[in-house]
Amino acid sequence: MRVTIFWLCLVTSVALNIFLVTHQNRNHRWSRRAAEEAEAVAAINCSGHGRAYLDGDGSGPPVCECNQCYEGPRCSFFNFTNHCVADADSGDPMYLEPFWMKNQNAENSAVVIAGWHRMSYVFPDHSFISPQLDLHIRRLHSIAKNAVVRNKHIVIGTGSTQLFSAAVFALSIRDNLSSPAQVVTTAPYYSLYQMQTDYFQTARFKFGGEASSLNNASGDLIEVVTSPNNPDAQLMNGVLTGPNVKVVYDRAYYWPHYTAIPAPADEDLMLFTMSKVTGHAGSRLGWALVRDKQVSANMQRYIEIAEMGTSKETQLRALQLIKAILRQGDGKQIFRFAYETLSDRWEKLGKIISSSKRFSIQEIPPRFCRFFERVRGPSPAYAWVKCEREEDKDCSAVLRAGNIVGREGSVFGSEDRYVRLSLLKSQDDFDLLLRRLSILVSQEQSGRADSM
Amino acid sequence: MRVTIFWLCLVTSVALNIFLVTHQNRNHRWSRRAAEEAEAVAAINCSGHGRAYLDGDGSGPPVCECNQCYEGPRCSFFNFTNHCVADADSGDPMYLEPFWMKNQNAENSAVVIAGWHRMSYVFPDHSFISPQLDLHIRRLHSIAKNAVVRNKHIVIGTGSTQLFSAAVFALSIRDNLSSPAQVVTTAPYYSLYQMQTDYFQTARFKFGGEASSLNNASGDLIEVVTSPNNPDAQLMNGVLTGPNVKVVYDRAYYWPHYTAIPAPADEDLMLFTMSKVTGHAGSRLGWALVRDKQVSANMQRYIEIAEMGTSKETQLRALQLIKAILRQGDGKQIFRFAYETLSDRWEKLGKIISSSKRFSIQEIPPRFCRFFERVRGPSPAYAWVKCEREEDKDCSAVLRAGNIVGREGSVFGSEDRYVRLSLLKSQDDFDLLLRRLSILVSQEQSGRADSM
Numbered sequence: 003m004r005v006t007i008f009w010l011c012l013v014t015s016v017a018l019n020i021f022l023v024t025h026q027n028r029n030h031r032w033s034r035r036a037a038e039e040a041e042a043v044a045a046i047n048c049s050g051h052g053r054a055y056l057d058g059d060g061s062g063p064p065v066c067e068c069n070q071c072y073e074g075p076r077c078s079f080f081n082f083t084n085h086c087v088a089d090a091d092s093g094d095p096m097y098l099e100p101f102w103m104k105n106q107n108a109e110n111s112a113v114v115i116a117g118w119h120r121m122s123y124v125f126p127d128h129s130f131i132s133p134q135l136d137l138h139i140r141r142l143h144s145i146a147k148n149a150v151v152r153n154k155h156i157v158i159g160t161g162s163t164q165l166f167s168a169a170v171f172a173l174s175i176r177d178n179l180s181s182p183a184q185v186v187t188t189a190p191y192y193s194l195y196q197m198q199t200d201y202f203q204t205a206r207f208k209f210g211g212e213a214s215s216l217n218n219a220s221g222d223l224i225e226v227v228t229s230p231n232n233p234d235a236q237l238m239n240g241v242l243t244g245p246n247v248k249v250v251y252d253r254a255y256y257w258p259h260y261t262a263i264p265a266p267a268d269e270d271l272m273l274f275t276m277s278k279v280t281g282h283a284g285s286r287l288g289w290a291l292v293r294d295k296q297v298s299a300n301m302q303r304y305i306e307i308a309e310m311g312t313s314k315e316t317q318l319r320a321l322q323l324i325k326a327i328l329r330q331g332d333g334k335q336i337f338r339f340a341y342e343t344l345s346d347r348w349e350k351l352g353k354i355i356s357s358s359k360r361f362s363i364q365e366i367p368p369r370f371c372r373f374f375e376r377v378r379g380p381s382p383a384y385a386w387v388k389c390e391r392e393e394d395k396d397c398s399a400v401l402r403a404g405n406i407v408g409r410e411g412s413v414f415g416s417e418d419r420y421v422r423l424s425l426l427k428s429q430d431d432f433d434l435l436l437r438r439l440s441i442l443v444s445q446e447q448s449g450r451a452d453s454m
Numbered sequence: 455m456r457v458t459i460f461w462l463c464l465v466t467s468v469a470l471n472i473f474l475v476t477h478q479n480r481n482h483r484w485s486r487r488a489a490e491e492a493e494a495v496a497a498i499n500c501s502g503h504g505r506a507y508l509d510g511d512g513s514g515p516p517v518c519e520c521n522q523c524y525e526g527p528r529c530s531f532f533n534f535t536n537h538c539v540a541d542a543d544s545g546d547p548m549y550l551e552p553f554w555m556k557n558q559n560a561e562n563s564a565v566v567i568a569g570w571h572r573m574s575y576v577f578p579d580h581s582f583i584s585p586q587l588d589l590h591i592r593r594l595h596s597i598a599k600n601a602v603v604r605n606k607h608i609v610i611g612t613g614s615t616q617l618f619s620a621a622v623f624a625l626s627i628r629d630n631l632s633s634p635a636q637v638v639t640t641a642p643y644y645s646l647y648q649m650q651t652d653y654f655q656t657a658r659f660k661f662g663g664e665a666s667s668l669n670n671a672s673g674d675l676i677e678v679v680t681s682p683n684n685p686d687a688q689l690m691n692g693v694l695t696g697p698n699v700k701v702v703y704d705r706a707y708y709w710p711h712y713t714a715i716p717a718p719a720d721e722d723l724m725l726f727t728m729s730k731v732t733g734h735a736g737s738r739l740g741w742a743l744v745r746d747k748q749v750s751a752n753m754q755r756y757i758e759i760a761e762m763g764t765s766k767e768t769q770l771r772a773l774q775l776i777k778a779i780l781r782q783g784d785g786k787q788i789f790r791f792a793y794e795t796l797s798d799r800w801e802k803l804g805k806i807i808s809s810s811k812r813f814s815i816q817e818i819p820p821r822f823c824r825f826f827e828r829v830r831g832p833s834p835a836y837a838w839v840k841c842e843r844e845e846d847k848d849c850s851a852v853l854r855a856g857n858i859v860g861r862e863g864s865v866f867g868s869e870d871r872y873v874r875l876s877l878l879k880s881q882d883d884f885d886l887l888l889r890r891l892s893i894l895v896s897q898e899q900s901g902r903a904d905s906m
Contacts, residue, residue, distance in 0.1 A: 011464055012463055012464050012467060015464060015467035015468050015471060016467050018467075018471050019467055019470050019471055031493060031561075032493070032496070032557070032560040032561045032564055033489040033492050033493055033564050033566070034489070034561070035561050035562070035564070036489075036561075036564040036565050036566045036774075037485040037486070037488075037489045037566050039566070040485050040565075040566035040567075040568060041483060041484070041485055044484070044568055053570065055571060055572055056565070056566075056567075056568075056571065056770060057572070057584045057586045057587070057769065057770050057773050058585070058586050059577070059578050059585065060585050060586075061585065061586070061589055067578050092575065094573075094574050094575055094576075095573065096573060096574060098573065099570050099573055102568075102569035102570040102573075103569070103570050105484070107569060108484040108568065108569055108570070109483075109484045109486070109487050109488075110487070110569075111568070111569025112484055112485050112487070112488040112566060112567065112568055112569060113488050113492075113508070113566070113567050114485070114488045114489050114491070114492035114508075114564060114565070114566050114567075115492075115508075115564065115565050115566075115567065115767075115771055116492060116496055116508075116554075116560065116563070116564055117554035117555070117559060117560055117562075117563025117564060117774075117775065117778065118505065118551050118554040118555050118560070119507060119508065120507055120509075120736045121546075121547065121548060121550065121551055121554075121733050121734050121735060121736055122546050122548060122735060122736050123544065123546055123729075123735045123736055124546075124736075125511070126511050126519050132509050133510070133511065133512050133513065134509045134510050134512075134513070135509070137513055159761075160612050160761040160764075160765070161761050161762055163760070163761045163762045164760060164761040167760065171653075179655065194759075197759055198759055198760070201623075201756075201759050202654055202656055203631065203656045203657045203658050204654055204655045204656045204657070205655045205656070205657065206655050277575075281573050282573050283573060283574060283575045284572045284573055284574050284575060284576075284763070284765070284766035285573075285765055285766060285767060286761055286762065286763060286764065286765045286766075287765070304653075307646075307649055307650055307653050308615070308616060308619065308650070308760070309611075309612040309613050309615045309616040309738055310613055310615045310735075310738065311736070311738060312612075312738065313612070313736070313737055313738045313739075313765045313767065313768040314736035314737060314738075315567075315737060315765065315767040315768045315770075315771045316765040316767045316768060317509065318508060318509050318767075319567055319767045321509050322488075322569075323569065326569065
């Protein structure tokens with residue numbers, strides 16, 4: 003009897019051995035090394051103030067890449083000296099990184115790219131866009147309730163940066179090259195529009211400056227409307243009308259992350275970017291929703307001539323990220339996470355600024371949001387800071403003296419009395435910004451006390 | 455005694471189970487789902503005449519995407535009707551796919567991308583290029599012995615397609631916009647140079663046609679030298695000299711895959727692309743080796759303005775692919791594989807053409823190759839076919855009548871008496887091309903017999 007039980011146990015255990023070994027081999031053959039490598043790098047401890055990446059930094063194996071002012075092999079040392087600057091210049095959306103590091107999201111968003119994955123220039127339908135990605139972009143908009151995708155063509159590009167060029171070239175096809183189309187917008191505006199337009203020095207278009215100054219002008223006009231606006235987060239409308247006016251809507255920030263969604267946007271040509279939805283600025287993936295078939299074909303033509311399509315790895319990963327968003331509960335988790343993070347930041351910033359007479363920030367009224375189905379407060383991507391003192395004409399210099407780096411107002415076609423501060427970076431970056439601002443504001447108060 | 459052995463076996467077996475279970479859990483946590491998904495898709499059987507991809511085709515789950523003329527859910531039905539056309543138009547380098555599917559290469563080239571991988575626009579040094587990728591590109595050139603990387607800056611872009619624009623814009627910075635630089639080359643030439651140059655309609659440069667016609671011309675000249683040449687695989691040198699001449703060397707095909715390497719190339723500005731080294735055309739990753747620091751900075755500026763850097767996923771994967779190449783034995787396996795595949799194709803094509811009086815192909819002399827350390831025969835990417843009969847002025851029409859699609863000579867600034875046939879596509883595509891050509895040539899012979 004005892005021998006029989008022994009035998010039974012042994013046989014079961016050996017059977018389990020065999021199952022585990024074959025199961026392991028079946029499921030992780032060619033992908034095993036890659037998975038182990040990625041898990042090992044992800045497991046490197048950077049004290050929550052940095053992270054190691056698979057492609058390392060410098061010439062050696064992956065090491066911790068620390069957040070600003072954190073140092074040491076594990077990023078565990080916070081070095082708050084004068085060299086430790088609060089850099090709030092760039093719109094790097096690192097505030098979304100913790101979302102993707104969360105257990106379930108980490109699992110859903112990882113993707114294995116096989117060595118032979120999509121080596122061809124094109125997809126089977128000879129297009130440059132993954133049909134699955136097209137489909138999932140539409141689903142994402144449906145959940146966010148921020149854009150009407152019905153009767154729209156999707157053109158993808160290397161970031162909305164490239165799509166802006168594609169749009170302007172597509173809208174300025176002309177026989178008469180002696181009268182270029184004028185690209186116009188309303189200050190303060192995102193500087194890239196002017197930089198790109200100027201850079202190409204093309205006979206097809208030129209930068210025309212302030213839109214309102216060209217009302218009733220003859221000749222072709224391409225108005226760029228950024229809504230919510232970069233830098234000041236206001237919801238914007240075009241100011242020009244007429245048969246000679248075409249409008250490019252930059253909708254990069256029109257997500258529940260950054261603004262109330264009064265209604266799904268339904269313009270003829272709208273630009274979006276992964277950077278401001280999932281936070282993957284490094285991926286360089288954007289898309290345009292375009293009503294007119296010919297305009298979308300013309301934009302596609304630009305993408306083809308400029309670079310023969312858009313990276314297949316990036317498309318696969320973007321698909322995986324959108325799938326991960328949709329897979330979690332009702333698909334709304336990322337919007338809530340982003341909104342809560344940014345509205346919390348806005349509140350904290352507001353508290354500091356409210357105790358200052360030297361600095362002010364833009365007002366953003368509460369509004370009804372179709373996504374949240376309620377009136378909601380502000381959660382903008384940037385603070386548009388104004389230096390209120392007459393003598394503080396160079397506001398960025400004032401901030402720089404307090405170890406804060408922002409982007410000068412003149413970059414946005416505005417006065418240097420304004421500075422844009424990014425609220426999108428990592429929590430460490432934001433905390434540092436608050437700390438530096440608090441010091442600056444408290445100096446102001448003690449300064450005022452002195453001069454009283 | 456027997457009981458002791460029983461116990462020993464049981465304890466060992468249980469211990470093994472515990473090890474297997476914990477080992478499995480430890481190594482595959484967040485990457486597990488992704489690995490299982492990728493393995494499952496890779497295991498879909500497409501009879502060797504197609505493959506399934508993770509991002510599927512159409513709106514459903516991944517299915518077999520069959521090679522040309524193969525049909526059915528497993529691509530097992532070869533449908534050789536008149537609709538089955540041998541499409542040799544594009545330079546899609548699918549001939550390298552089997553290399554990456556081989557066991558060891560499959561394992562070495564796979565990469566897991568975590569959801570939080572490199573979300574920032576930039577690397578820690580604020581650049582747009584992964585330092586590891588920079589390093590490995592240099593190593594790859596050292597093994598291939600095809601380019602001198604010492605004292606060169608690397609600029610990466612979305613395919614060499616984008617880098618060509620970056621180079622031409624970088625080389626044509628000027629104050630006097632009334633005299634654009636002229637972009638010139640030597641026919642037959644790759645059509646993209648003209649298409650891009652014309653498309654931008656910029657005041658900085660214009661397409662000037664045949665280089666030799668502008669010898670001793672005044673004004674700035676940018677000569678494009680493609681060596682080996684696309685379409686005809688000849689090793690080329692610039693034809694213009696003088697202080698007003700700058701040269702862009704397109705070195706896309708200067709790899710042991712396609713040509714003897716007489717010496718490492720060491721020009722001021724050389725373009726390369728992943729597409730023609732690893733076969734990953736869909737990745738859109740290229741790089742320039744640039745001697746002058748200012749020129750490289752100007753090209754970088756173009757990349758920044760046009761699209762704010764190059765996809766981080768693509769860079770990670772490119773790094774993984776190059777690492778996989780270097781990891782295999784002496785790092786030369788891919789060059790041997792590519793050379794053997796293409797020289798075999800060239801030989802088979804040559805046999806058929808040699809029995810034809812109607813068609814001829816270019817001659818490529820054997821040459822000493824620094825990579826193989828011996829004299830080697832041709833293995834070009836394209837056949838440059840000439841229709842020899844006086845009346846066959848439209849050679850592509852002649853081929854089309856035989857169900858072969860090539861690219862017309864006029865696209866390359868040459869006569870339509872020539873057609874480019876791609877030898878880079880999948881083995882199925884190439885076999886189909888041979889079959890269609892054999893039929894065409896045998897018709898020619900029976901036709902001649904009839905007319906005798």
